[in-house]
Amino acid sequence: MDTLEGLADPIRRVGVRIEGVVQGVGFRPFVHASAQRFGLTGHVGNDTAGVVIEAEGPCEAVAGFLTSLRADAPPLATVEQVDVVELVPAGGRGFRIVDSDTSGPRGPRGPRGPRRTLVSADSATCEACLAELFDPRDRRYRYPFVNCTDCGPRYTIVRDVPYDRPNTTMAGFPLCGECAREYHDPADRRFHAQPVCCPDCGPRLRIVDPAGRSLGADPVSRAVELLRAGDVVAVKGLGGYHLATDARSDSATAALRSRKHREDKAFAVMVATLDDARRLCAVDDCAARALVDRRRPIVLLDRRHPDGVADAVAPGNRRLGVMLPYTPLHHLLLRELAVPIVLTSGNVSDEPIAYTDDDALARLGGIADAFLVHDRPIHVRADDSVVSPWRGDAVPVRRSRGYAPEPITCSREFPRPVLACGAELKNTVCLASGRRAVLSHHIGDLKNAETLRSFTEAIEHLSRLFDIEPAVVAHDLHPDYASTRYALERTGLDPVGVQHHHAHVAACLADNGVDGADGVGGADDRAIGVAFDGTGYGLDGTVWGGEFLLATCADFERVGHLATVPMPGGEAAVREPWRMAAAYLRGATDGVDGVDDLAVARRQGARWDQVRRLLDSRLSMPVTSSAGRLFDAVAAVLGVRDTVTYEGQAAIELEQRADVGHSDGYEVGIADDGGMLVVDGPGLVRAVLDDHRRGTDLALVAARFHNALAAAVARTCREIADRTGVRLVALSGGVFANRFLLTRTVEALEGDNLTVLTHSRVPCNDGGLSFGQAVVAGARDRAMR
Numbered sequence: 001m002d003t004l005e006g007l008a009d010p011i012r013r014v015g016v017r018i019e020g021v022v023q024g025v026g027f028r029p030f031v032h033a034s035a036q037r038f039g040l041t042g043h044v045g046n047d048t049a050g051v052v053i054e055a056e057g058p059c060e061a062v063a064g065f066l067t068s069l070r071a072d073a074p075p076l077a078t079v080e081q082v083d084v085v086e087l088v089p090a091g092g093r094g095f096r097i098v099d100s101d102t103s104g105p106r107g108p109r110g111p112r113g114p115r116r117t118l119v120s121a122d123s124a125t126c127e128a129c130l131a132e133l134f135d136p137r138d139r140r141y142r143y144p145f146v147n148c149t150d151c152g153p154r155y156t157i158v159r160d161v162p163y164d165r166p167n168t169t170m171a172g173f174p175l176c177g178e179c180a181r182e183y184h185d186p187a188d189r190r191f192h193a194q195p196v197c198c199p200d201c202g203p204r205l206r207i208v209d210p211a212g213r214s215l216g217a218d219p220v221s222r223a224v225e226l227l228r229a230g231d232v233v234a235v236k237g238l239g240g241y242h243l244a245t246d247a248r249s250d251s252a253t254a255a256l257r258s259r260k261h262r263e264d265k266a267f268a269v270m271v272a273t274l275d276d277a278r279r280l281c282a283v284d285d286c287a288a289r290a291l292v293d294r295r296r297p298i299v300l301l302d303r304r305h306p307d308g309v310a311d312a313v314a315p316g317n318r319r320l321g322v323m324l325p326y327t328p329l330h331h332l333l334l335r336e337l338a339v340p341i342v343l344t345s346g347n348v349s350d351e352p353i354a355y356t357d358d359d360a361l362a363r364l365g366g367i368a369d370a371f372l373v374h375d376r377p378i379h380v381r382a383d384d385s386v387v388s389p390w391r392g393d394a395v396p397v398r399r400s401r402g403y404a405p406e407p408i409t410c411s412r413e414f415p416r417p418v419l420a421c422g423a424e425l426k427n428t429v430c431l432a433s434g435r436r437a438v439l440s441h442h443i444g445d446l447k448n449a450e451t452l453r454s455f456t457e458a459i460e461h462l463s464r465l466f467d468i469e470p471a472v473v474a475h476d477l478h479p480d481y482a483s484t485r486y487a488l489e490r491t492g493l494d495p496v497g498v499q500h501h502h503a504h505v506a507a508c509l510a511d512n513g514v515d516g517a518d519g520v521g522g523a524d525d526r527a528i529g530v531a532f533d534g535t536g537y538g539l540d541g542t543v544w545g546g547e548f549l550l551a552t553c554a555d556f557e558r559v560g561h562l563a564t565v566p567m568p569g570g571e572a573a574v575r576e577p578w579r580m581a582a583a584y585l586r587g588a589t590d591g592v593d594g595v596d597d598l599a600v601a602r603r604q605g606a607r608w609d610q611v612r613r614l615l616d617s618r619l620s621m622p623v624t625s626s627a628g629r630l631f632d633a634v635a636a637v638l639g640v641r642d643t644v645t646y647e648g649q650a651a652i653e654l655e656q657r658a659d660v661g662h663s664d665g666y667e668v669g670i671a672d673d674g675g676m677l678v679v680d681g682p683g684l685v686r687a688v689l690d691d692h693r694r695g696t697d698l699a700l701v702a703a704r705f706h707n708a709l710a711a712a713v714a715r716t717c718r719e720i721a722d723r724t725g726v727r728l729v730a731l732s733g734g735v736f737a738n739r740f741l742l743t744r745t746v747e748a749l750e751g752d753n754l755t756v757l758t759h760s761r762v763p764c765n766d767g768g769l770s771f772g773q774a775v776v777a778g779a780r781d782r783a784m785r
């Protein structure tokens with residue numbers, strides 16, 4: 001009879017290659033610990049493609065080890081692919097971690113290939129580091145740069161790959177003996193944590209006045225004193241400088257607003273704890289999860305009344321952008337201060353956020369009374385991300401710090417690598433290769449020269465970090481966008497022009513994993529895309545922005561839109577919503593019950609008459625089907641806003657004023673113009689005006705307008721569905737950041753048994769446009785093959 005020994009597991013040796021976010025996230029230590037747990041011998045190392053392992057031991061142990069690679073991976077890791085090859089057992093003792101190899105991938109996959117390793121996003125301080133930060137017996141007690149393999153700076157400090165200390169902005173801080181011991185100890189939480197440091201060897205904090213003179217030896221306590229006294233303090237963060245001040249102080253927040261030349265746009269607030277957030281705002285489960293998420297976005301929350309926050313923080317706003325501390329420095333500041341602070345980007349007006357020390361002192365010198373700074377350089381500028389909780393999802397409004405450069409996995413391969421250059425405002429860029437789309441951090445308004453510089457830097461940096469050499473360059477059709485000009489100037493790449501609203505719809509389809517739709521399979525692949533936004537270059541010489549497209553990811557047909565109206569004064573009509581009120585009411589008659597005795601007409605006086613004459617003349621001017629301009633017109637008619645200081649302001653304020661408890665709306669006409677469905681926007685504005693003149697409460701009129709527009713969208717979609725059999729609807733464009741409109745539209749569409757897709761991974765606004773452009777370019781590439 002066989003003994004148990006005779007049945008012992010045969011020995012097996014495997015070569016393993018792991019790809020994904022597996023460097024700088026404690027993956028090698030994790031592999032090491034796991035190999036030890038299963039009693040295996042071999043080694044683990046990094047190369048430019050990811051992590052490579054050779055492991056040997058009894059079959060069953062090797063199998064358990066392989067399962068644990070995915071199942072037990074460390075919190076910041078994303079395992080995208082595990083390739084295993086069988087090797088000849090070689091014996092040996094122990095399991096080692098070997099040095100990084102920068103020459104290219106080796107091991108199971110053999111020949112050298114492109115870099116496939118991924119740099120992870122920055123991550124909020126973990127619980128273990130936080131405990132050390134506030135433990136008087138710990139050697140990192142109150143040390144503002146404490147971090148480990150589970151947390152800390154990543155993308156914002158990485159200069160190159162592989163992700164090793166010399167390739168980060170920590171290169172100038174040689175490890176002290178104690179930190180080196182932790183760094184080299186496989187059993188330590190800081191094993192191969194590249195930004196590891198301590199008070200003896202790491203970056204130091206200072207507090208200085210705008211002239212660079214020191215303001216004290218204890219920077220955090222000094223900053224707290226200044227904030228308590230109502231001063232504005234510039235604070236160097238993870239991806240750039242913030243401006244901080246006491247959020248409860250009317251004078252401090254008003255001073256910050258006037259010094260920043262920011263007239264109306266709301267400031268974000270940072271509070272110490274989740275409980276503090278609950279004191280200011282209603283926080284449901286979804287919002288709570290978003291607040292404590294390691295990405296630590298700003299979360300848009302419904303305010304409590306009163307919340308104790310000064311009026312100047314978010315004037316007239318029902319919602320407040322709230323975030324929790326995400327660096328050790330924030331934790332130190334907030335715990336000592338124990339009150340909410342405004343924490344807004346360190347810039348003047350619409351400039352990009354300052355991230356280098358010299359630039360911060362130069363540009364913020366006139367705003368901040370003091371600077372809380374340190375000597376760890378920021379390599380990549382990254383603004384705070386913003387999310388809006390909706391139906392249990394934290395929907396991104398701005399996807400930047402904490403998210404970028406985490407790739408978005410698509411359901412179809414990009415046949416050739418794509419660079420997508422995005423739009424003009426809220427710009428992001430996207431590099432796509434394989435099934436991965438890497439969406440950049442928020443770059444901003446490309447009309448600004450410095451932003452344009454960071455646009456090209458971001459393309460070069462991401463292309464290097466992810467080793468994506470694009471063969472195709474996707475761009476908007478607007479010839480005057482800086483991003484379009486850049487794309488067309490790049491030589492050696494195939495340019496692909498993508499219509500703005502088609503890109504929005506494709507972004508929404510791919511956001512939901514239905515980017516397989518490229519028309520190859522016929523009618524079933526199509527979706528009804530509703531793209532509502534401010535401005536986009538149309539195919540017919542008009543400015544689009546209220547569009548119904550029958551679309552695949554590769555192509556589209558325009559099947560409906562909001563009725564076009566003139567834009568008197570062109571671009572001026574974007575800054576001055578009252579002009580759009582005049583345009584929308586141009587068909588209305590003068591005199592008693594006419595439109596020239598309107599409040600908006602009286603407010604504008606002679607200018608109103610001038611624009612009315614311009615509209616009556618035969619002079620040519622741009623015409624638009626933009627939904628953003630429709631909101632502008634209604635906001636002006638209702639006296640909510642005649643002029644704006646930032647994009648989308650009139651629509652945002654109109655939503656704020658609406659009473660969401662009402663569900664009735666106005667009748668909206670939908671005409672069929674030779675097969676093209678045209679939604680009667682002017683009729684809707686007149687209905688709003690009539691209701692308003694009857695003395696109906698503004699909150700009710702605003703609600704009825706939203707409800708009417710949502711119903712009109714749904715009816716138009718149903719008509720398209722009836723004509724084509726297509727029952728999938730994708731909602732995109734910045735106007736759908738309006739939660740009230742989005743909710744009512746989705747309810748109406750679902751009531752008609754249509755399937756509705758909305759955004760959850762990329763913003764519906766132009767911040768998600770580059771992703772959509774990349775998806776379209778990829779789909780066209782596939783269709784051509």
Ligand SMILES: [Zn+2]
Nearest residue numbers: 126129148151
């Ligand atoms: Zn940590």
Ligand SMILES: [Zn+2]
Nearest residue numbers: 176179198201
């Ligand atoms: Zn140290």
